Amino acid sequence: MEYYKNWDEVIANVSEFPHPERLVIVCADDAHALEAAQKAAAHATVAPILVGDRAKIEPLAEAAGMDLTRVPVHHEPDNDKAAALAVSLIREGKADYLMKGHIESSALLKAVVSKEHGLTRGRLISHISYIEVPSYHKMIAITDGGMVVYPTLEQKKTIMDHAVNMLLTMGYNRPKVAVLAGIEKVNPKMKETVDAAALKEMNRKGEIRDCVVEGPIAVDIALSKEKARQKDFVSEVAGEADILLVPDLCCGNCIAKILLEMAGGRMAGVVVGASVPIVLTSRSSSMEEKYLSIVISAAFSARKIKNLG
Amino acid sequence: MEYYKNWDEVIANVSEFPHPERLVIVCADDAHALEAAQKAAAHATVAPILVGDRAKIEPLAEAAGMDLTRVPVHHEPDNDKAAALAVSLIREGKADYLMKGHIESSALLKAVVSKEHGLTRGRLISHISYIEVPSYHKMIAITDGGMVVYPTLEQKKTIMDHAVNMLLTMGYNRPKVAVLAGIEKVNPKMKETVDAAALKEMNRKGEIRDCVVEGPIAVDIALSKEKARQKDFVSEVAGEADILLVPDLCCGNCIAKILLEMAGGRMAGVVVGASVPIVLTSRSSSMEEKYLSIVISAAFSARKIKNLG
Numbered sequence: 001m002e003y004y005k006n007w008d009e010v011i012a013n014v015s016e017f018p019h020p021e022r023l024v025i026v027c028a029d030d031a032h033a034l035e036a037a038q039k040a041a042a043h044a045t046v047a048p049i050l051v052g053d054r055a056k057i058e059p060l061a062e063a064a065g066m067d068l069t070r071v072p073v074h075h076e077p078d079n080d081k082a083a084a085l086a087v088s089l090i091r092e093g094k095a096d097y098l099m100k101g102h103i104e105s106s107a108l109l110k111a112v113v114s115k116e117h118g119l120t121r122g123r124l125i126s127h128i129s130y131i132e133v134p135s136y137h138k139m140i141a142i143t144d145g146g147m148v149v150y151p152t153l154e155q156k157k158t159i160m161d162h163a164v165n166m167l168l169t170m171g172y173n174r175p176k177v178a179v180l181a182g183i184e185k186v187n188p189k190m191k192e193t194v195d196a197a198a199l200k201e202m203n204r205k206g207e208i209r210d211c212v213v214e215g216p217i218a219v220d221i222a223l224s225k226e227k228a229r230q231k232d233f234v235s236e237v238a239g240e241a242d243i244l245l246v247p248d249l250c251c252g253n254c255i256a257k258i259l260l261e262m263a264g265g266r267m268a269g270v271v272v273g274a275s276v277p278i279v280l281t282s283r284s285s286s287m288e289e290k291y292l293s294i295v296i297s298a299a300f301s302a303r304k305i306k307n308l309g
Numbered sequence: 310m311e312y313y314k315n316w317d318e319v320i321a322n323v324s325e326f327p328h329p330e331r332l333v334i335v336c337a338d339d340a341h342a343l344e345a346a347q348k349a350a351a352h353a354t355v356a357p358i359l360v361g362d363r364a365k366i367e368p369l370a371e372a373a374g375m376d377l378t379r380v381p382v383h384h385e386p387d388n389d390k391a392a393a394l395a396v397s398l399i400r401e402g403k404a405d406y407l408m409k410g411h412i413e414s415s416a417l418l419k420a421v422v423s424k425e426h427g428l429t430r431g432r433l434i435s436h437i438s439y440i441e442v443p444s445y446h447k448m449i450a451i452t453d454g455g456m457v458v459y460p461t462l463e464q465k466k467t468i469m470d471h472a473v474n475m476l477l478t479m480g481y482n483r484p485k486v487a488v489l490a491g492i493e494k495v496n497p498k499m500k501e502t503v504d505a506a507a508l509k510e511m512n513r514k515g516e517i518r519d520c521v522v523e524g525p526i527a528v529d530i531a532l533s534k535e536k537a538r539q540k541d542f543v544s545e546v547a548g549e550a551d552i553l554l555v556p557d558l559c560c561g562n563c564i565a566k567i568l569l570e571m572a573g574g575r576m577a578g579v580v581v582g583a584s585v586p587i588v589l590t591s592r593s594s595s596m597e598e599k600y601l602s603i604v605i606s607a608a609f610s611a612r613k614i615k616n617l618g
Binding site: 149180181183189190218220223224230231246248250253255257259260261 | 442444445454458489490491492498499501527528529532533536539540555556557558559560562563564566567568569570571572573592593
């Protein structure tokens with residue numbers, strides 16, 4: 001497969017999985033998270049597991065239409081302990097991936113990155129926004145607009161690896177990566193252009209595999225063949241980018257949110273790099289964003305298991 | 310006036326000026342620049358003056374429909390000398406503002422920033438993108454996505470002053486400035502949040518006047534009242550930003566180009582901070598972008614003179 005055109009294609013793919021992915025929601029007393037999980041479960045792709053304060057969870061789960069005779073609830077009223085319990089369910093193979101409920105991101109991440117009991121073995125974790133935009137012919141992955149504030153070159157390579165790995169796992173053949181920098185020339189005074197050139201070179205030399213890396217490149221050329229033609233910029237990534245690798249968190253955050261708010265985008269967010277995907281949408285994310293984030297994480301999680309099997 | 314809703318309002322305003330602004334085009338052997346200037350001249354707001362190689366300019370000017378019995382042409386085939394000549398026309402009061410034609414930006418800017426013969430007196434110059442987007446109810450100014458790569462706090466203040474001054478000059482009462490940072494909390498590890506808080510404080514103390522500054526703030530909250538409400542973020546700037554002050558060039562470039570390419574935006578670009586506005590669109594800018602850049606610069610230039618009068 002070359003790429004997914006839109007969410008319909010991603011959702012159709014996930015709906016065909018033989019077994020639902022088991023999603024453990026940490027501090028599940030969160031109406032939107034429960035609604036989003038229930039919507040995903042209706043497509044038979046996701047089986048929720050709830051962790052948190054049972055007394056608070058039960059009325060919200062029922063309001064969301066969940067049948068608690070079929071959905072397991074692990075009672076743990078303390079947030080930190082709930083996060084640790086959810087992580088242990090993953091480690092023991094009793095759940096497939098994680099979602100943040102009514103808990104601070106930092107508290108959940110503390111359990112995830114715990115060296116002794118966590119899911120990262122000390123590795124960097126990063127954030128991917130996966131977006132459908134009416135004005136582009138394929139899905140766009142933007143990274144990292146959520147976890148690593150100012151990545152070093154080495155961290156950018158890891159962040160790119162994570163995104164490429166996710167798309168490969170989901171069935172892409174050879175994702176096209178645009179390393180964004182505002183301009184196309186290497187300027188020693190602009191670190192993002194220097195890093196972009198280095199990443200492109202690593203790709204050419206085979207140190208970064210199974211993808212095509214272009215950079216430095218401005219975002220309009222990454223997303224528009226016409227703009228590339230006007231600038232005489234020849235690259236198979238121009239107008240065809242699958243992944244936008246941004247220089248820092250603020251830039252990635254701005255691109256994703258402008259696509260979402262001003263360009264009619266439909267967005268999901270997922271934290272990757274741990275042994276399982278983590279749905280870590282923010283308090284203000286819409287129910288749809290939470291639902292799509294569960295779907296994309298299920299796609300990544302299930303495919304990964306399939307590939308391993 | 311509170312703000313301009315769209316380009317129609319800006320163009321109508323410029324069309325009412327009693328005298329056209331005299332636009333000197335540097336190295337005017339540039340078909341798109343001439344077409345854009347001719348289109349602006351047809352609205353009686355702009356009177357072009359051409360500088361460059363007469364033999365190359367004449368056929369292009371005629372093709373663009375310019376009447377060279379009415380449009381002055383200063384013959385100067387050398388690019389650097391043409392730039393210096395154009396700047397001297399401004400200094401002598403024989404022209405009102407500048408546009409880049411078929412010359413490298415760096416060569417034009419060298420003449421502009423010349424300490425002895427230039428137009429800046431050593432001051433910082435910065436870039437403003439001014440954009441109409443169908444999904445927003447007013448024009449958006451983005452700065453600086455074109456000149457200053459990594460501004461310091463002091464430079465950010467100057468960049469903000471330039472943008473506020475431009476909008477005030479164009480008739481805004483009290484522009485609303487969003488200092489973008491990806492998040493709303495001050496995080497000592499994220500310089501853009503620290504700088505944003507400092508700029509907001511300077512505004513509160515009256516060191517930055519005639520505008521309302523909010524920050525740190527994410528771009529979706531700056532542009533959407535609904536998003537602000539969901540995050541319980543109360544500010545008169547939320548959902549009403551006139552100016553987006555970005556942390557660095559790459560971020561500003563990405564925001565402007567995403568609005569242009571993916572959100573149906575109509576954009577102009579202008580360099581400000583010199584004694585006159587400078588139209589410095591890139592080679593790949595569309596004819597419309599060049600035309601709108603001439604219009605916005607005329608609006609800024611003419612209003613400035615009027616205010617001085």
